[in-house]
Amino acid sequence: MRIRDLLSNQQTPVFSFEFFPPKTAAGEEALFATIEQLRPLRPSFVSVTYGAGGSTREKTVELVTRIKHDLGLEAMAHLTCVGSSRAQLRSILERLQASGIENVLALRGDPPRDQPRFEPPPDGFRYARELVQFIRSESFDFCLGGACYPEGHIEAPDLETDLDHLSEKVAAGVDFLISQLFFDNEFFYSFVSRARRRGITVPIIPGIMPVTNLSQIERFTQMCGATIPAPLHHRLRAADGDPNAVRQVGIEHALQQCRGLLQHGAPGIHFYTLNQSPATRAILAQLLEEEPWRSS
Numbered sequence: 242m243r244i245r246d247l248l249s250n251q252q253t254p255v256f257s258f259e260f261f262p263p264k265t266a267a268g269e270e271a272l273f274a275t276i277e278q279l280r281p282l283r284p285s286f287v288s289v290t291y292g293a294g295g296s297t298r299e300k301t302v303e304l305v306t307r308i309k310h311d312l313g314l315e316a317m318a319h320l321t322c323v324g325s326s327r328a329q330l331r332s333i334l335e336r337l338q339a340s341g342i343e344n345v346l347a348l349r350g351d352p353p354r355d356q357p358r359f360e361p362p363p364d365g366f367r368y369a370r371e372l373v374q375f376i377r378s379e380s381f382d383f384c385l386g387g388a389c390y391p392e393g394h395i396e397a398p399d400l401e402t403d404l405d406h407l408s409e410k411v412a413a414g415v416d417f418l419i420s421q422l423f424f425d426n427e428f429f430y431s432f433v434s435r436a437r438r439r440g441i442t443v444p445i446i447p448g449i450m451p452v453t454n455l456s457q458i459e460r461f462t463q464m465c466g467a468t469i470p471a472p473l474h475h476r477l478r479a480a481d482g483d484p485n486a487v488r489q490v491g492i493e494h495a496l497q498q499c500r501g502l503l504q505h506g507a508p509g510i511h512f513y514t515l516n517q518s519p520a521t522r523a524i525l526a527q528l529l530e531e532e533p534w535r536s537s
């Protein structure tokens with residue numbers, strides 16, 4: 242099913258889980274065990290990332306196909322422009338289509354670590370907008386998602402310029418947006434208001450990452466330009482060294498964020514799971530019990 246249809250027919254919020262392709266067979270087995278543990282929560286869809294530098298393209302196609310056909314869960318493939326020519330992108334899209342995949346998250350991707358600026362490959366694309374235009378101009382019929390950044394994309398000179406580019410990307414044919422992780426809902430609310438004022442009308446799903454490891458989240462936020470609010474940072478530092486305590490702080494904070502977002506009418510929550518189930522399971526199980534969207 243297309244995610245835009247899930248979003249327009251929704252009685253309850255659209256909950257989704259993001260996974261990354263493991264590097265080893267044991268990691269892949271562990272991933273499917275994680276998905277099995279999360280399955281009873283009946284996610285609306287799950288997504289599989291595309292490795293940095295386009296490194297996991299085969300695995301991404303293989304995993305979404307397996308998730309959709311063997312597990313019966315709706316699946317979305319991430320696809321990046323990095324390192325791929327148009328012919329290579331076309332071939333991946335053809336394989337996804339032939340495998341019955343209906344949803345693609347169209348991304349630019351990050352430059353490789355040793356390359357400070359993004360350089361488009363020969364005969365490839367510089368921006369996600371161009372990938373969206375390409376997919377729409379070929380005979381593909383995917384439902385397309387795009388990425389957005391409540392605190393601004395790290396390379397953008399300012400929030401307004403970033404929003405100009407987002408607006409162009411959506412106009413090229415994006416059906417819905419998923420946000421970068423954030424830890425202060427005010428960034429998301431303000432971003433959605435500014436996006437709506439710009440005429441961006443597609444659903445915007447907030448992306449939430451429950452913190453389970455302090456140094457990991459410090460590294461991620463530095464890379465993507467998201468802010469860890471001082472009180473949360475303080476609680477995490479106080480718990481550091483005790484993995485259970487850190488996880489508990491992360492769960493409590495993410496749960497609080499999700500409650501607020503759903504009460505404010507967010508169309509769903511996209512969980513960055515990092516291929517782990519316990520934190521996401523605890524949060525979503527609690528939300529399904531409380532149904533905070535009913536009090537909005």
Ligand code: FAD
Pocket residue numbers: 289290291292293294295319320321346347348349350351352367368369370388389394395396397402403406407410419420421422448
């Ligand atoms: P774009 O929308 O192309 O934007 C990139 C930058 O270019 C922005 O600063 C934008 O303002 C600027 N820009 C856009 N158009 C123009 C223009 N016309 N002129 C000048 N500047 C312009 N990365 C992966 O490698 N694999 C994944 O699977 C993956 N999944 C992700 C999932 C989500 C939900 C999110 C939020 C991010 C994900 N990323 C992934 C990271 C993403 O690839 C990076 O953040 C990347 O740096 C930007 O990708 P984009 O699609 O947002 O790019």
